[in-house]
Amino acid sequence: MAHWAIDYLMAWGLVIAVVWGAAAWAGSDAGWSGMPGWLADRLWWPPIAITALGLLVSAVAPVWRYRVHRWEISADVVYTRTGWFSREWLLVPVGRIQTVDTGQGPLERLLGLATLEINTASHAGSSLVAGLPVDLATRLAEQLAHRAHTLGDDAT
Structure with a gap:
């Protein structure tokens, strides 16, 4: 089961790193300059949601997989x-x-x-x-x- 847990953590870790990197780039001065104000205020919500989803899947999926x-x-x-x-x-x-x-x-x-x-x-x-x-x-x-x-x- 540890094998599956580490597999999920590695895959989700890559996705999470890309999403956080994209959000950091979009929010920087070199990023997307034409971003509406309402989007700039909510820029960090998707990375936080994806991080939470990745951690949940990484915790639940190996146990479920082991059971079935x-x-x-x-x-x-x-x-x-x-x-x-x-x-x-x-x-x-x-x-x-x-x-x-x-x-x-x-x-x-x-x-x-x-x-x-x-x-x-x-x-x-x-x-x-x-x-x-x-x-x-x-x-x-x-x-x-x-x-x-x-x-x-x-x-x-």
């Missing part, structure tokens, strides 16, 4: 559930798995996490499981690759 995103691996099926408002359940038969990859972005590497990507030939059959500890992601990738090879389903 699930995954499970059984002997013959990989199950994932995603979605914010509408839910998507994806069942990937282990015998149909073509590749199992683990990946780490810079933030995941810093936090010791990894993402497990399970690919099939179907465009809808691929699945991501994010935020796993590196050793667990590596172990699951090896187990799934071995099971997929053992159960090898000729999907032609």
Whole structure:
């Protein structure tokens, strides 16, 4: 969950910095000289509102995301559930798995996490499981690759 929280804070931090910078430029002498007086008096309202929204989203979204995103691996099926408002359940038969990859972005590497990507030939059959500890992601990738090879389903 920390991974998602930091992701949201970084993205909103960039938006907030741009909005505050634009407001500071527009309010300076070098900024927009033809600004009406009523707008100049309210110039700082949008940055304050966007900062509040960004902090709210950064606090609520990771918790919500943690509550709705699930995954499970059984002997013959990989199950994932995603979605914010509408839910998507994806069942990937282990015998149909073509590749199992683990990946780490810079933030995941810093936090010791990894993402497990399970690919099939179907465009809808691929699945991501994010935020796993590196050793667990590596172990699951090896187990799934071995099971997929053992159960090898000729999907032609």
